[in-house]
Amino acid sequence: MRAKTLVCCLAIAVVCGCAGIIRRDSHRDFTPIVRFVDLNIGESQVVTLSNGKTVRVKLLDVKTRRDTDNHVWRSTAVVDIDGEKADVIMTTFNLPKTVGNCQIDCIATKNYVDTSFENYWEIHKDARFRLWPKGSPWIEPGTFMYPVANSRWLAANVGYSNVPAAPRPNGKFYYHAGMDTGGVEKITPVVAATDGLVVQLGTGHLSQADHPPILPRYDVIYLRDDRGWYYRYSHLSFIDPSLKLGERVKMGRRLGYLGKEGESGGWTHLHFEIKTPTPDGKLYGTQDAYAYFHQGYREQYRPPIMAVAQPRTIANVGEEFELDASRSWSEKPVRSYEWLIDGETIAEGIKVPLTYGEPGSHQVRLKVTDIDGNYDYDFSGFNVSAPGQARISPRSRDAQTSATRATRRRGAGVQAFFYPSLDVKPGDPVVFSSRGNGGDGFDHYDFDDGTTTTVRSNIDMAEHAENGYAFTVHHFAKPGHYFVKVTRTDPTTGRTGGTTLDVPVGMKP
Numbered sequence: 001m002r003a004k005t006l007v008c009c010l011a012i013a014v015v016c017g018c019a020g021i022i023r024r025d026s027h028r029d030f031t032p033i034v035r036f037v038d039l040n041i042g043e044s045q046v047v048t049l050s051n052g053k054t055v056r057v058k059l060l061d062v063k064t065r066r067d068t069d070n071h072v073w074r075s076t077a078v079v080d081i082d083g084e085k086a087d088v089i090m091t092t093f094n095l096p097k098t099v100g101n102c103q104i105d106c107i108a109t110k111n112y113v114d115t116s117f118e119n120y121w122e123i124h125k126d127a128r129f130r131l132w133p134k135g136s137p138w139i140e141p142g143t144f145m146y147p148v149a150n151s152r153w154l155a156a157n158v159g160y161s162n163v164p165a166a167p168r169p170n171g172k173f174y175y176h177a178g179m180d181t182g183g184v185e186k187i188t189p190v191v192a193a194t195d196g197l198v199v200q201l202g203t204g205h206l207s208q209a210d211h212p213p214i215l216p217r218y219d220v221i222y223l224r225d226d227r228g229w230y231y232r233y234s235h236l237s238f239i240d241p242s243l244k245l246g247e248r249v250k251m252g253r254r255l256g257y258l259g260k261e262g263e264s265g266g267w268t269h270l271h272f273e274i275k276t277p278t279p280d281g282k283l284y285g286t287q288d289a290y291a292y293f294h295q296g297y298r299e300q301y302r303p304p305i306m307a308v309a310q311p312r313t314i315a316n317v318g319e320e321f322e323l324d325a326s327r328s329w330s331e332k333p334v335r336s337y338e339w340l341i342d343g344e345t346i347a348e349g350i351k352v353p354l355t356y357g358e359p360g361s362h363q364v365r366l367k368v369t370d371i372d373g374n375y376d377y378d379f380s381g382f383n384v385s386a387p388g389q390a391r392i393s394p395r396s397r398d399a400q401t402s403a404t405r406a407t408r409r410r411g412a413g414v415q416a417f418f419y420p421s422l423d424v425k426p427g428d429p430v431v432f433s434s435r436g437n438g439g440d441g442f443d444h445y446d447f448d449d450g451t452t453t454t455v456r457s458n459i460d461m462a463e464h465a466e467n468g469y470a471f472t473v474h475h476f477a478k479p480g481h482y483f484v485k486v487t488r489t490d491p492t493t494g495r496t497g498g499t500t501l502d503v504p505v506g507m508k509p
């Protein structure tokens with residue numbers, strides 16, 4: 001169905017005679033099929049798409065939803081494309097939408113910069129858009145892969161795109177930039193999302209003048225691909241010792257193992273970020289990778305259906321908000337959207353309006369089923385706040401200060417991951433890892449097959465502590481979806497918090 005427009009590139013690594021060092025090769029850069037444009041409100045530009053056709057894009061307005069602390073939770077660009085008006089919600093689980101003869105998404109808006117700790121996007125106009133021809137893939141097919149191996153779509157706690165993550169000094173805020181995917185420390189493999197040149201390997205790197213986006217750090221790898229884009233892989237527990245600086249790697253090549261090194265906040269995840277030239281070509285800014293993750297995952301695993309209940313949402317007491325399953329994807333028409341709120345309330349519909357009278361944090365489980373009976377689950381949640389109450393998303397502890405991290409690891413709750421999350425057969429070993437809040441304590445597992453276990457975790461609260469996470473291995477005897485509940489009770493308050501993992505055994509992706 002999809003046009004095979006594979007770009008031809010010469011796969012010749014040039015090895016120079018001296019000491020077997022691989023130097024920069026003869027690969028030629030190619031122009032990606034995506035186009036970028038930055039616009040101010042009221043400004044329009046004619047953009048030539050990759051199929052040679054042109055579209056006129058005008059930015060009419062940017063609508064911002066802020067919370068009472070002034071943090072941006074949703075940014076919507078109102079555009080006019082060749083006379084057709086459309087609302088384009090900034091990425092964060094939103095895929096490109098078709099308007100007229102093109103597809104468009106919005107990957108950055110300047111309203112974030114007022115309160116952001118850093119302008120990761122290097123955006124200096126009101127909004128940045130990506131454009132593709134109608135019906136086009138978003139990235140050249142066969143050139144991008146989900147960078148976390150043997151891992152099911154949204155199987156782990158993720159922090160994708162620009163979700164507000166943590167406060168910073170001087171009233172600034174840390175909006176996340178890049179894609180955080182959780183996993184099991186030292187066990188979940190991290191693979192190259194693209195073919196590319198290894199331009200940074202931990203603290204070793206090629207010339208910074210030739211490769212401006214690199215940021216040498218012991219736990220970080222940077223690759224540069226033939227689009228001229230840079231890919232950051234952070235928090236690795238191990239870098240594959242056979243990798244060489246200046247080497248060209250193939251997509252899917254193991255780079256190392258996922259970990260909690262560097263500024264991870266002490267939770268095991270891969271931070272993946274694409275740095276691309278800004279539309280004026282002068283700087284490098286973060287380019288959202290969600291659409292590429294989505295396409296790469298579908299190419300690799302051909303799932304019939306992908307449920308998306310993300311992102312977490314916020315609301316005030318008494319304010320109406322909605323659960324929204326419209327970011328889910330399915331090959332065939334969808335038969336039903338079923339929601340389970342806090343394990344007891346059932347609701348149906350692609351969008352479910354809700355109002356809560358009391359503040360609190362709530363968990364949801366979404367099940368999406370297509371007309372053939374294929375189904376998929378996703379987990380998310382929402383926070384209802386009283387006026388003046390902090391609304392920080394609990395999902396990311398990335399890049400906070402040590403003091404903040406220690407504070408936030410108090411209270412009820414636990415982080416839990418498992419591996420593998422794809423192609424698990426009955427009897428296969430599945431590794432679970434968890435780190436509870438509140439210092440030394442016990443995480444309780446209910447495997448949903450009549451068995452339970454308890455592990456001791458967070459013995460040392462230090463961010464990089466070897467005994468931070470606890471591990472346990474479980475074997476599920478029969479096929480099915482197991483909802484594994486991992487809970488932690490705060491010894492001082494007696495409050496229990498937890499998380500649920502969907503472990504599919506004997507199932508297709």
Ligand SMILES: [Zn+2]
Nearest residue numbers: 178180271398
């Ligand atoms: Zn991150």
